Amino acid sequence: MRLLTRPAQYAALVLYLLFLGFPLLWLISASVKSSGELNSLSASILPHEWHWENYAEALTKQGLLHSAWNSLIVALASTALSVLIAVPAAYVLARLRGRVRVAGVGWILVSQVFPVVLIILPLFLILRALGLADNLAGLTLVHTTYMLPFALWMLQGYVAAIPVELEEAGAMDGANRLTVLRTIVFPLLAPGVVATAMFSFVSSWNEFFFALVLLQSPENYTLPITLNMFVGGEGKVALGPLAAGAVLAAVPSIVFFSILRRKLTSGLMAGAVKG
Amino acid sequence: MSTETLPRETAPRKPPRRKPAPRGQAARTRRREAIGLVMPSLIPILVLSVAPLLVGIFLAFTNARLVRHPDYGFAGVDNFTRLAGNTLFWDSLRIGLIWTVGVTVLQLAAAMGLALLLNSGLKLQGLTRVLALVPWAMPPVVVAVMWQMIYSANGGPLNAVLGSVGLPSDINWLGDFSTALPAVIVVGVWVGMPQTTVTLLAGLQQIPAELHEAAAVDGAGAWRRFTAVTWPTLRPIVTSITSLNFIWNFNSFSLVYVLTAGGPGGKTMVPVLFIYLEAFKNREIGYAAAMGLVLVVVVVLILAVYLRSQFRDDRAADLRKGR
Numbered sequence: 001m002r003l004l005t006r007p008a009q010y011a012a013l014v015l016y017l018l019f020l021g022f023p024l025l026w027l028i029s030a031s032v033k034s035s036g037e038l039n040s041l042s043a044s045i046l047p048h049e050w051h052w053e054n055y056a057e058a059l060t061k062q063g064l065l066h067s068a069w070n071s072l073i074v075a076l077a078s079t080a081l082s083v084l085i086a087v088p089a090a091y092v093l094a095r096l097r098g099r100v101r102v103a104g105v106g107w108i109l110v111s112q113v114f115p116v117v118l119i120i121l122p123l124f125l126i127l128r129a130l131g132l133a134d135n136l137a138g139l140t141l142v143h144t145t146y147m148l149p150f151a152l153w154m155l156q157g158y159v160a161a162i163p164v165e166l167e168e169a170g171a172m173d174g175a176n177r178l179t180v181l182r183t184i185v186f187p188l189l190a191p192g193v194v195a196t197a198m199f200s201f202v203s204s205w206n207e208f209f210f211a212l213v214l215l216q217s218p219e220n221y222t223l224p225i226t227l228n229m230f231v232g233g234e235g236k237v238a239l240g241p242l243a244a245g246a247v248l249a250a251v252p253s254i255v256f257f258s259i260l261r262r263k264l265t266s267g268l269m270a271g272a273v274k275g
Numbered sequence: 276m277s278t279e280t281l282p283r284e285t286a287p288r289k290p291p292r293r294k295p296a297p298r299g300q301a302a303r304t305r306r307r308e309a310i311g312l313v314m315p316s317l318i319p320i321l322v323l324s325v326a327p328l329l330v331g332i333f334l335a336f337t338n339a340r341l342v343r344h345p346d347y348g349f350a351g352v353d354n355f356t357r358l359a360g361n362t363l364f365w366d367s368l369r370i371g372l373i374w375t376v377g378v379t380v381l382q383l384a385a386a387m388g389l390a391l392l393l394n395s396g397l398k399l400q401g402l403t404r405v406l407a408l409v410p411w412a413m414p415p416v417v418v419a420v421m422w423q424m425i426y427s428a429n430g431g432p433l434n435a436v437l438g439s440v441g442l443p444s445d446i447n448w449l450g451d452f453s454t455a456l457p458a459v460i461v462v463g464v465w466v467g468m469p470q471t472t473v474t475l476l477a478g479l480q481q482i483p484a485e486l487h488e489a490a491a492v493d494g495a496g497a498w499r500r501f502t503a504v505t506w507p508t509l510r511p512i513v514t515s516i517t518s519l520n521f522i523w524n525f526n527s528f529s530l531v532y533v534l535t536a537g538g539p540g541g542k543t544m545v546p547v548l549f550i551y552l553e554a555f556k557n558r559e560i561g562y563a564a565a566m567g568l569v570l571v572v573v574v575v576l577i578l579a580v581y582l583r584s585q586f587r588d589d590r591a592a593d594l595r596k597g598r
Contacts, residue, residue: 009392013399016389020406020469026432027421038430045432085319088312096309104313107320115328115574116526117550118567121560122330123323145323148316177308206414208529213555224416228533231420243424246417257412258405 031055031243038239054240055248063218064245067226074136074222075204078143082151083197085144090155091185095164104152111149120213127214134216142214143204150203151196158192159185198256205252223249334564341558354565364566366541367549368573373456374531374545375524378463383517385464386471391505393472394479407469415466419533422462423449449535455542459534463524471516478512479505514585518578525574546570 025045030038031054033047059065093104123142124133132138162185170180208224215221221229227249230242338350358364393400410418425433426448438444448458482505490500528547531537537544537552546566554563 009395009397010399012388013392013397013403016385017399017403017406019465020410022432023421023425023465024409026425027417030424085315089316092309092312111324115331115567115571116528117547118331118564118571119324119327120551121334121554121564121567122327125330125560126323126327141319142323145319148320152316202412206412208415208533212532213551224414224529227414227416227420231416231423231533239424242420246420250413250417253412253414254409257408 027243028247030239031247033240035238035240051240054238054244057238058241058245058248063221064223064226064248066219067221067223068248070136070220071205071223074140074143075201077140078147078204079197079200081140081144082147082200083155083193086148086151086155086196087186087189087193088181090152091159091181093152094156094159108149108153116209120209123210124213133214134220135214136220139211139214139222142210143207146210147200147203151200154196154199155189155192158189158196162188195260198260202253202256331564332568334561335568336565337561339561339564341554341560347561350561354562355569357562358565358569363541363544364546364549367544367546368570370456370542370544371525371546374460374463374543375521377457377460378467378524379517379520381460381464382468382471382520383513386468386475389468389472390475390479391501393476404473407473409469410466411470415529416533418462418466419530422465422534426458450539452539452542455535455539459531459543462530462534463527466530467520467524471520474512474516475509478509482508510585510589514582518582521578521581522574525570 029045029047032050032052033054034049034051037048089104093101127133127135127138127142130138132141166184166188167180170184171177175183206224207222208228211222211225212228215225218226218229227242227245230245334347335354336350336352337347338353339347389403393403425431428434428445428447428450431448433448434444434446437446446454448454486504486508487500490504495503526547527545528551531543531545532548532551535543537548547570550563550566550570553566554560557563
């Protein structure tokens with residue numbers, strides 16, 4: 001009856017896990033290998049000796065720590081900004097009917113097809129005119145704007161899950177809308193805000209294209225840009241520290257995403273599945 | 276991620292006629308409140324995404340260059356006539372379509388197989404799901420660095436594995452004219468496939484087991500059950516993730532840029548990369564904007580044709596069922 005027998009099914013699954021997991025293992029293993037072992041033609045998956053100094057070198061010598069700091073500032077600031085301005089808008093989007101909602105939803109849809117190549121040139125000119133090109137504040141604003149549609153979309157789902165009756169009860173008791181928002185809606189929204197914030201943080205932390213175009217001075221580089229410089233300038237940096245830097249750069253995203261895994265797959269995919 | 280299904284989701288909830296708008300002081304206050312709450316989002320969006328879009332369209336009809344004090348001249352359709360003769364641009368469009376279609380289709384096919392596997396009650400499901408979001412969560416730059424090591428011609432593990440089974444083991448995967456594009460496509464599949472799998476799996480788990488049991492009782496084999504039960508139920512999900520993956524892959528930049536920077540010899544020069552170089556290396560932003568505009572039109576046309584064909588198939592199926 002089955003297309004594949006059980007053993008064949010397991011073989012296929014193991015093959016997939018190898019395809020998925022092997023590159024990760026290789027990267028991690030490269031990050032603890034000595035440069036001699038990395039350059040030998042017979043490298044093995046397990047290092048002969050463990051060399052933690054790659055991590056120390058990546059952090060101290062290569063300017064990685066400074067760009068990680070820049071990334072952290074930009075990611076925290078744009079996360080705070082986007083969540084702060086998305087929460088009230090998401091509330092409106094979820095609660096009100098009619099044209100406001102249609103326009104908001106329409107814009108979120110369009111943002112998925114946003115032709116970034118067409119945007120990036122004028123965006124660069126606009127930011128340069130404002131004195132915000134090659135500037136972390138400028139990059140923060142750009143990240144905020146481009147994370148907003150998704151933040152709005154996530155948050156409005158969480159707002160929609162809060163029963164309107166709770167708000168009506170609050171209104172009956174004579175509270176005005178802002179009080180209702182503050183005392184009833186926001187506390188219930190907290191888990192959603194945390195999830196959205198984590199997602200925003202990771203998007204900003206990983207972002208490459210805008211940072212590449214907007215940042216020109218090395219002291220403003222974010223982590224992805226610095227890593228790319230190491231790749232580009234071959235021979236400049238040893239493979240070991242590069243791998244160590246790459247592992248470090250991936251850690252926050254992977255930690256946050258594993259926390260969010262259930263929420264992301266159940267919550268976000270629900271829309272697609274229901275369709 | 277799944278924003279494209281919004282209208283469908285909200286459509287049925289809409290009352291037959293909109294409630295007559297509340298009048299008077301209360302309505303005005305409500306509207307003012309709504310505007311006040313939306314405004315903080317609206318301003319950055321207008322300034323940093325809607326305005327650039329409009330300026331971008333305008334730039335496409337100018338001969339603007341990326342210099343300190345740009346001096347725009349209206350160029351009419353000059354950029355587009357010049358573009359018509361630019362074979363490098365059309366090459367990049369062709370390469371971009373191979374990359375996009377290759378990644379999207381392989382990703383879907385592999386993810387479908389895997390989702391079916393995982394749905395048939397194998398162990399290791401937990402591990403697979405934990406691993407599934409990792410490629411998607413990793414910074415694209417890190418993914419690219421990692422795969423450069425895998426593909427390396429000097430002691431890279433891929434060549435080592437090939438060598439150990441007696442195959443040629445000195446291939447410069449990312450540097451060779453014939454292997455560069457396929458090698459880059461494999462990385463694209465690696466990044467996107469787990470996410471597609473998880474989505475499909477969620478869809479599979481919504482199919483009631485009774486449907487399969489009923490089909491089995493009627494004597495349908497595994498393949499027949501897939502085509503008659505599984506596939507039609509998954510169709511809407513497949514359509515939406517295919518469209519989204521198509522857009523993301525077509526617009527993707529970072530992965531290819533870090534892996535190969537378009538090389539060797541332009542063999543992996545996807546259009547977004549081509550435009551980036553035109554704008555920021557050749558400094559011809561008017562011309563580059565025209566390319567961007569052509570690209571948007573191409574994507575929208577392809578998606579329109581695809582979505583239309585899906586819609587027509589659905590209609591035909593409905594008619595067959597006598598609806």
